[in-house]
Amino acid sequence: MLDVPRARWVVGTAVVDVFPDGRVLLNDNQEMTIDRGGRVYDMGNEPVALLEPNGNVVGPGDKPLGNVGVLHAAQAGEQNAWLSVLPSGEVVQYTSDGDKSSLGVWIGCQPTYAAHQTCTLVSHLLAQRITSATRAPIGYMPGQMGYGNPMMPGFGMPWR
Secondary structure: OOOOOOOEEOOOOOOEOOOOOOEEEEOOOOEEEEOOOOOOOOOOOOOOEEEOOOOOEOOHHEEEEEEEEOOEEEEEOOOOOOOOOOOOOOOEEOOOOOEEEEEEEOOOOOOOOOHHHHHHHHHHHHHHHHHHHHHOOOOOEOOOOOOOOOOOOOOOOOOO
């Protein structure tokens, strides 16, 4: 059983909100619904994932989607975590060579272990999409002001 808390995850320019009624919003757009039984549905009420009592996450047709515990999540077929939601709420992503990077922070996941696991599950399901959508090339911008992320105001913006 999961607790579905009122929680917010801020990562880059993305904001994920979880509401006690199970709604999960990404930048104010509802992405999915999650219930206390660990069932996740899309906006068409079609199943997306199920968190089994042993931590395995399966998708439609029993497709393995990984493993989610209270603090850590692993990709399908992997033994090591690819992300963690630390007790402080910080989300950490691990690369295959052991490097770590921050994926923002959750607020509101700490009341119970079951609430924290809900935040870890949501992170596991949304992190790759969020990071690929918010990732912009950083480097030299020919014809612009120099180095920077072209999506950040004041950095790498063209002279006009």
